[in-house]
Amino acid sequence: MPIHRLEKIWLTFGIAMLAVFLAVLGIGAFAMGMEPPGSHGTHAVDPVTVSSEPPFDTPGLVQIGENEYNAYVLAFAFGFSPVDMEVPRGARVHFYITSQDVVHGFSIPRTTVNLMAVPGEINHMTYTFDKPGEYLVLCNEYCGISHEQMATRIVVK
Ligand code: CUA
Helix, strand or coil: CHHHHHHHHHHHHHHHHHHHHHHHHHHHHHHHHHCCCCCCCEEECCCCCHHHCCCCCCCEEEEEECCEEEEEEEEECCEEECCEEEECCCEEEEEEEEECCCCEEEECCCCCCEEEECECEEEEEEEEECCCEEEEEECCCCCCCCHHHCEEEEEEC
16 A cells, blocks of 8 residues: 555654664763863762762862862852962962852953853863962853852962
C-alpha cells in the first residue's frame, strides 16, 4: 500500500532526525561542560552545600606560594564572601568563584578579571596584581533588587 509505505518513510526520517538532534544536543552540552564561554576551567559543585564544605566553608585567601594565593569567593544575593581581601604587590591570585543562589558576576575593572559566578560551577581565573591600590570588585550580572550594591574590594599593598 503506497500510503503505508509513505508513512514508514516519514517515520524513519523522523526518528533519524530526532537521533541527529539529540546527538547534536548531547555533543553541545558536553562541549559546554568542558569549557563554557568566558571561563577558564569549570568544576561541578552543589550550590546547596557548597558553603558548608571545603574550600568554600572558609572563603578567602590561601597562600600557596611565595607570593601566590588561591582566592575562594562565594557570591550570593547581594554580596561576596569574603568581604575584603588584601594581598602584597605582585601577588599572583588564582580566583575560584561560585554562587550560592543565582548567577552573579565577579568583575575587577582595570584588570582582565571578569568571571561569572554560576550556581553549581566553580569558575577559575588567574591574575597578577602588579600595581598597588584598591581594586573594586563588581557584580556585572543583573541579579535582583540590590544588584547595584553588590561589590567588594581587593587591596594590593
Ligand atoms: Cu549579583 Cu548582580
